[in-house]
Amino acid sequence: MNDNKMVPKDQVDSISTEEGSSRRSLSGDRKVLKKGPWTPSEDAILVEYVKKHGEGNWNAVQRNSMLLRSGKSCRLRWANHLRPNLKKGAFTPEEEKMIIKMHSRMGNKWAQMAARLPGRTDNEIKNYWNTRIKKLQRAGLPIYPSNMCFQDSDEYQQRRIVNCFVQQNEILQSRDLNNPDVMFDYLNSNRGDLSYSLPCPDFSMGSMICQGYESQGYMYMNPVDPVKQHWVSETVDCGYHGTIYNELPSTDQFQIESSGKIQLTFDLDYQHDPDPTIKIPEPFGGEIPGSQAFSNGNSSASRSLSRTVKLELPSLQYREPNDGSWSGFPSGPPTAVVDKHFESSPATVSLQSEWNSGLLETLLHETHALGSSKRHASEKSDSSAATTNEEVGESSGLNLYKTGWKEYYDLFSPSSSSAASTFNECMPPVVGGSFHEFPPSKATSGGYNLLFFSHHLFTNFFLLYSASHENFAGKNYSLSISAGSHGDNSLAVAEYLSTPKVEEKHISSSSDFSRTCTLLGPRWIEGPQSTKDYSLTSPLGQHFCNDHKPSLSEATFLVQGLGLESYTWDKMPHACQMPENCGISE
DNA sequence: AAGCGGGCCAACCGCCCTTAA
DNA sequence: ATTAAGGGCGGTTGGCCCGCT
Numbered sequence: 001m002n003d004n005k006m007v008p009k010d011q012v013d014s015i016s017t018e019e020g021s022s023r024r025s026l027s028g029d030r031k032v033l034k035k036g037p038w039t040p041s042e043d044a045i046l047v048e049y050v051k052k053h054g055e056g057n058w059n060a061v062q063r064n065s066m067l068l069r070s071g072k073s074c075r076l077r078w079a080n081h082l083r084p085n086l087k088k089g090a091f092t093p094e095e096e097k098m099i100i101k102m103h104s105r106m107g108n109k110w111a112q113m114a115a116r117l118p119g120r121t122d123n124e125i126k127n128y129w130n131t132r133i134k135k136l137q138r139a140g141l142p143i144y145p146s147n148m149c150f151q152d153s154d155e156y157q158q159r160r161i162v163n164c165f166v167q168q169n170e171i172l173q174s175r176d177l178n179n180p181d182v183m184f185d186y187l188n189s190n191r192g193d194l195s196y197s198l199p200c201p202d203f204s205m206g207s208m209i210c211q212g213y214e215s216q217g218y219m220y221m222n223p224v225d226p227v228k229q230h231w232v233s234e235t236v237d238c239g240y241h242g243t244i245y246n247e248l249p250s251t252d253q254f255q256i257e258s259s260g261k262i263q264l265t266f267d268l269d270y271q272h273d274p275d276p277t278i279k280i281p282e283p284f285g286g287e288i289p290g291s292q293a294f295s296n297g298n299s300s301a302s303r304s305l306s307r308t309v310k311l312e313l314p315s316l317q318y319r320e321p322n323d324g325s326w327s328g329f330p331s332g333p334p335t336a337v338v339d340k341h342f343e344s345s346p347a348t349v350s351l352q353s354e355w356n357s358g359l360l361e362t363l364l365h366e367t368h369a370l371g372s373s374k375r376h377a378s379e380k381s382d383s384s385a386a387t388t389n390e391e392v393g394e395s396s397g398l399n400l401y402k403t404g405w406k407e408y409y410d411l412f413s414p415s416s417s418s419a420a421s422t423f424n425e426c427m428p429p430v431v432g433g434s435f436h437e438f439p440p441s442k443a444t445s446g447g448y449n450l451l452f453f454s455h456h457l458f459t460n461f462f463l464l465y466s467a468s469h470e471n472f473a474g475k476n477y478s479l480s481i482s483a484g485s486h487g488d489n490s491l492a493v494a495e496y497l498s499t500p501k502v503e504e505k506h507i508s509s510s511s512d513f514s515r516t517c518t519l520l521g522p523r524w525i526e527g528p529q530s531t532k533d534y535s536l537t538s539p540l541g542q543h544f545c546n547d548h549k550p551s552l553s554e555a556t557f558l559v560q561g562l563g564l565e566s567y568t569w570d571k572m573p574h575a576c577q578m579p580e581n582c583g584i585s586e
Numbered sequence: 587a588a589g590c591g592g593g594c595c596a597a598c599c600g601c602c603c604t605t606a607a
Numbered sequence: 608a609t610t611a612a613g614g615g616c617g618g619t620t621g622g623c624c625c626g627c628t
């Protein structure tokens with residue numbers, strides 16, 4: 001657009017003594033700064049300046065050039081108009097579709113949307129949306145096309161999962177993890193589709209509406225350098241209707257006990273009806289299966305705070321004008337809770353790889369694969385287990401939980417209890433729930449899976465035994481991980497792999513087995529350089545810092561005492577492939 | 587032709603977060 | 608630990624364009 005075209009005469013020469021909108025007075029001389037539309041000559045100066053000095057330090061532009069513009073103004077002008085590769089012109093239908101879809105998911109996160117629309121700016125998208133929404137509102141039309149609503153309804157359901165995600169020393173949980181299948185689909189649906197920067201802490205989950213609830217949850221974590229982690233748990237009183245979208249769950253909802261366990265409490269209570277005053281019975285009487293490992297008496301030492309979280313109005317939370325129902329929210333607004341914590345402020349990283357190769361996704365991917373193959377092999381027709389997306393979308397919240405969880409439970413079979421406990425250990429627990437909500441599947445014969453969950457910063461081992469816990473009850477076992485040669489891997493990883501880590505456990509009961517087996521894995525090891533450079537922590541907390549890329553191709557995994565074979569990496573029985581971009585090479 | 591209003595868009599504003607001193 | 612500066616982001620404003628009456 002021609003800059004002169006929209007130059008209002010009364011602004012061209014308008015000046016300001018403000019430095020942008022800064023409330024703070026700037027040191028030094030107060031230059032008279034110009035406001036209003038930019039002229040071509042100003043653009044040229046700015047372009048030249050950026051060419052010479054690069055982006056950033058925008059306030060220096062004004063100091064070091066003839067440009068009498070605030071730093072903010074410069075940044076804005078550059079970002080929205082002058083920077084290269086900007087796409088001009090109307091949005092394409094594809095872009096429009098994407099905007100609508102993104103908005104249905106994330107609400108008014110213009111910058112995030114812009115990040116996913118190359119060449120487009122947040123301002124453009126915002127303007128587009130605002131005009132579009134006004135138009136629709138005037139016409140009394142729904143904001144989202146009906147098919148979009150329906151489609152997102154599924155995704156909505158999918159997002160109604162607990163986002164249990166480990167980001168550096170962070171874990172977050174939310175309720176819908178109880179539908180792992182849904183979660184898997186959700187994660188899968190977002191594969192390669194996420195490129196958020198990590199907004200830590202930034203808690204969100206699938207477009208949920210929080211309404212005056214409090215929740216708690218628990219999650220175990222082995223000692224992970226308690227010195228560096230400071231957990232502050234807060235119970236959030238969500239007295240708002242907020243969009244919680246599927247951004248990276250962050251560091252909420254945790255607390256770490258003196259024992260090193262990280263706990264996360266959850267006490268769900270959500271409302272089905274849009275009318276916030278009407279509550280429906282909670283699924284499983286307020287209990288959600290899967291909390292077995294977390295309901296063993298560990299009490300929270302968290303500091304409970306009540307606070308209101310401000311979140312923007314979500315897309316799918318709008319009531320449809322025609323029926324007043326909650327679009328895409330068949331089971332009603334769930335609740336959430338957040339425990340704030342963590343001092344660490346991880347660098348911004350692309351979520352693309354983090355998410356795609358994240359702990360949860362990997363877990364779910366693996367288990368889903370296992371489940372799929374199992375189902376395929378057995379041709380078992382369990383309608384309740386065969387929960388499709390559509391079914392999920394149409395099911396009530398209760399059914400959603402039941403079917404989803406049951407299926408997932410089955411997916412873990414034949415090692416139902418152990419695998420489930422593994423899952424339980426790794427996934428957020430739900431207070432009071434139990435795997436016994438569903439009958440355990442029949443155990444089959446031996447073998448085990450080593451699931452290697454990892455992304456750039458995290459690595460976690462979990463052994464999933466495809467054998468009944470009865471086979472192991474009363475036995476001691478140990479896990480060794482060793483490696484032959486390590487090639488040119490980093491020192492840290494070499495040491496990690498070449499040093500057998502043995503963790504001995506005694507299995508005394510099924511429940512004990514459920515717990516202990518999930519604790520398999522290398523202990524936290526202080527790195528050869530420094531904790532910052534290298535640290536490995538035990539399950540749910542292992543992380544490779546920096547770019548250490550361990551090679552596991554020659555590693556041997558040995559579980560002793562349980563009559564199981566040892567496996568080398570390449571002979572690992574089941575789906576043990578590491579996710580791409582996980583920072584670890586096979 | 588003039589007036590009006592909606593659409594579109596650039597720019598500003600205010601708040602917030604991060605970082606460095 | 609505190610404070611100031613830099614910068615990001617979402618909301619809002621206001622001017623021009625354009626079609627309609």
